[in-house]
Amino acid sequence: MRKSWHSLSEYQALRAMMEGNTTASAARRLGLSQSAVSRSLTNLEARIGTTLFERESGRLVPTSAAVRLNSRLDALFQALDSIDGPAETPRENLRLIAPPTFANQFIVGHIASFIKTHPEAFISLEIAISPEVVAGVQADNYDLGIVGVEPTRAGAKLIPFRKATAAVVMSPDHPLAAQAVIRPMDLDGENLIGFNYRHARRAQLDKLLLEVRAYPKVVAEVSSSTAAIDLVRLGVGLAVVNPFPSVQTSAEGVVFRPFASAISYQTYFVAPDHRPLSQTARHFLRHVRLHTPKDAFSEAV
Known part of the structure; x- marks a missing residue:
């Protein structure tokens, strides 16, 4: 059985399509017409006997075979780039x-x-x-x-x-900072920095506090953990937050304690x-x- 010849233009069409996502973008990259790009891709699929793109919702989506082939072509294009000698490394x-x-x-x-x-x-x-x-x-x-x-x-x-898992953030001199774990009932009567009602965890926390009959005083509402922690640092109150990544980046002037609940992020x-x-x-x-x-x-x- 005779082995078919490799076609650089077909490989270039595949690479341009993977990078540009549409035949129009690929055509602009190669300076060709869209029909020429489509023809090269069709010829490549016929030559290797594998479907490389499937149409979904009006757009061409690369198959896993296209991804694998495109990855294998890295060495080819790197070799072509080096033929004319050292070149500036592309950004x-x-x-x-x-x-x-x-x-x-x-x-x-x-x-x-x-x-x-x-x-x-x-x-x-x-x-x-x-x-x-x-x-x-x-x-x-x-x-x-x-x-x-x-x-x-x-x-x-x-x-x-x-x-x-959820954490309570507070100032280091807050009485609750002496506890290893903060329970929902511990928040009763505390000044609490809450999240606004469009925040996914607000309703979950409100329900949990209601179940244990804990009634903190919500003194402020924010939309991000960053804002909540900044207010804690300024002495406004405490907050129940997603500790990641704030515990790694914004822990100065505050302490984090585990919150005994099923709230997770x-x-x-x-x-x-x-x-x-x-x-x-x-x-x-x-x-x-x-x-x-x-x-x-x-x-x-």
Whole structure:
């Protein structure tokens, strides 16, 4: 049986399609017509006998076979790039988006350490509330996001990162700071910094306190753990929060104590579901996992 010839134009069409996500984008990258790109992809599928793209909701989505083949082509394109001699190392762009709780100190710290070990990388970071993080990734405006709430999955792929149990944060001289664990009934009569009612854990905490007949005085409402901890630090009251990543980044001037309850939190990386993660995004995700320290309130998943 005669072995078919490799076709560079077909491989270039596949690479451009994987990077651009649409035939129009791939055509612009290659300086070809969309029909020429489609023809190259069809010829490649026929030659190797494997479906590389499937149409879903009007768009072409790469199959696992396309992802594997594209990965194997890395060596080919690297060799082609080196033919004319040493060239300037291309910058590897990574577009990140995160809410303030994660962006401040936690993500920026990982960005700093990542760039030191990956000098070819260029990273942009946008700070937004969690719904906008998910919407931005779904719209393919960002390569990777991180959130501390579970969003809807349509258009976004959730990659579990950490799970945590609730903690009470207070000033070090607060009477409850002497306790190893804070019980719901311990909050009775205390000045409490609560979360607003659109926050997923507000109703859960209110129900728990009502069950044990604990009636704290809600003196302020906020929408993020960062704001709650800042108010605790300023002596306004105490708060029940998701301790990750704040216990690692914002513990100065406050103490965290475990809260005896079933309240828990899940942290996810958010990625587009219509294309594989870029190599830089995969490396950054692995970097964050490896360099996130252990703490008493959360664990890796």
